[in-house]
Amino acid sequence: MTAVTAFSFNKLVIFGVGLIGGSLARALRERSGVSGARSVTGVGRSAASTARALELGVIDASAALADDAALRAALAGADFVLLAAPVAQTQPLLERIAPFLDDATIVTDAGSTKSDVVAAARAALGARIGQFVPGHPIAGRESSGVDAALPDLYGGRNVVLCPLPENDPRDVERVAAMWRAAGATVSDMSPGQHDRVLASVSHLPHVLSFALVEQILNSPDAALKFSFAAGGFRDFTRIAASSPEMWRDICVANRAALLDELDDYTAVLTRLRAAIEAGDGAALEAVFARSRVARTEWQERGGAKVATGDASK
Numbered sequence: 001m002t003a004v005t006a007f008s009f010n011k012l013v014i015f016g017v018g019l020i021g022g023s024l025a026r027a028l029r030e031r032s033g034v035s036g037a038r039s040v041t042g043v044g045r046s047a048a049s050t051a052r053a054l055e056l057g058v059i060d061a062s063a064a065l066a067d068d069a070a071l072r073a074a075l076a077g078a079d080f081v082l083l084a085a086p087v088a089q090t091q092p093l094l095e096r097i098a099p100f101l102d103d104a105t106i107v108t109d110a111g112s113t114k115s116d117v118v119a120a121a122r123a124a125l126g127a128r129i130g131q132f133v134p135g136h137p138i139a140g141r142e143s144s145g146v147d148a149a150l151p152d153l154y155g156g157r158n159v160v161l162c163p164l165p166e167n168d169p170r171d172v173e174r175v176a177a178m179w180r181a182a183g184a185t186v187s188d189m190s191p192g193q194h195d196r197v198l199a200s201v202s203h204l205p206h207v208l209s210f211a212l213v214e215q216i217l218n219s220p221d222a223a224l225k226f227s228f229a230a231g232g233f234r235d236f237t238r239i240a241a242s243s244p245e246m247w248r249d250i251c252v253a254n255r256a257a258l259l260d261e262l263d264d265y266t267a268v269l270t271r272l273r274a275a276i277e278a279g280d281g282a283a284l285e286a287v288f289a290r291s292r293v294a295r296t297e298w299q300e301r302g303g304a305k306v307a308t309g310d311a312s313k
Contacts, residue, residue: 007181008036009079015065015093017042017053020110020137021084022149025058027182030151034181041074045085053146065096075100080178083109088249090117094124094132101131106171108133112198112246114162114191116253130166133175134191135159137184138202144243155183156302162191199257204265206247207258209240 012028014021025040042059044050050062063074075081075097083093090111101107111117114134121132139157159179163172176186189197212233216225251258268287275283 007034007177009034009178010037011039011041011078012080012082013041013043013074013078014059014082014084015043015097016084017044017050017059017146018084019140019144019146019148019153021082022053022056022058022146023139023151023153024082024084024137024178024182025053026149026151027154028178029058031181031183041078043071043074049146056146056149058146058149071097072100075102075105077102078105080175081105081107083107083111086243086246086249087111087113087117087253091120091124094121098125098128101128103131105131106133106174107131108135108175110135110137112136112202112250113253114160114189114194118162118164118191129164130168131171132164133167133172134162134164135175135179136162136194136198137179138198139184140242152183154179157184159184159186160189160194161186162189162194195254195257196260199254199261203250203254203258204261206239206242207251207262208265209237210247213237213240 007028009028012025014025017025021042025042028034029038029040039061040059041061041063042050042053043063043065044053045065047062047064050059053059054062061074063070065071081097081101083090085093090109094107097107109117109132111134114136118134121134122129125132137154137157137159139153159176161172161176163169179186216222219225272284272287274280275287
């Protein structure tokens, strides 16, 4: 597991205290190597979600998004703000909090796409864009909500930061230190590179998983097929249990990169279909063998530790 580095904060405000935001709160409050007041305030769309986070001790205080006075008090003196909500909510959330942000507060996010998030942040924050450090913790579970939050969710997992030209390098390092304190390994990418990489290894697999289930649902003997589904189906479709709202937003937000990946995948399927139709066992085996070797090497490099899902909000 990644070594925990010394990190100190006094106040963190999380918008969306679910699996991702709740796990960060728990990590910073429960893991060693973190000092300061370590106060966490949660802001949610519903009172029920933040009430549950309070009940579990994940946060110290809550505020309603629609309450100006409560929001101003929540954001006053905050070291960090984390947006852990679906990516389509980025611009309205930033527009809502911008009037109440202290100049020293660093804002970051947990969105699964970055080019659209950066554009939203620029539109919402204008000249204050330097306060926003885009980020993406690549971690998750099949379960969602604050009840699923774990203090060790980020242990050994990857977090990608996409620093902007306007960011103060010290602010970027502060955000990186926060994630390292939660146990994560932090890397930098440009927003465009992030979106291309994640379209390939995260967004495309989710679309394929949803698509297989949809294909079976549309067949006349769907119930019979589901009754015989076993390990292969379970493994391939596990991520189809993910949030429809979140994946709708991700697919629309990253559509250019995702369409490229879908086209490339379709080309491979076309080759495999031709080999199957021709009875060309050698061609099929060559593809399967290359894939098997590549996956084995990935797993030996630590791929088995990679998160079981993408960032759930």
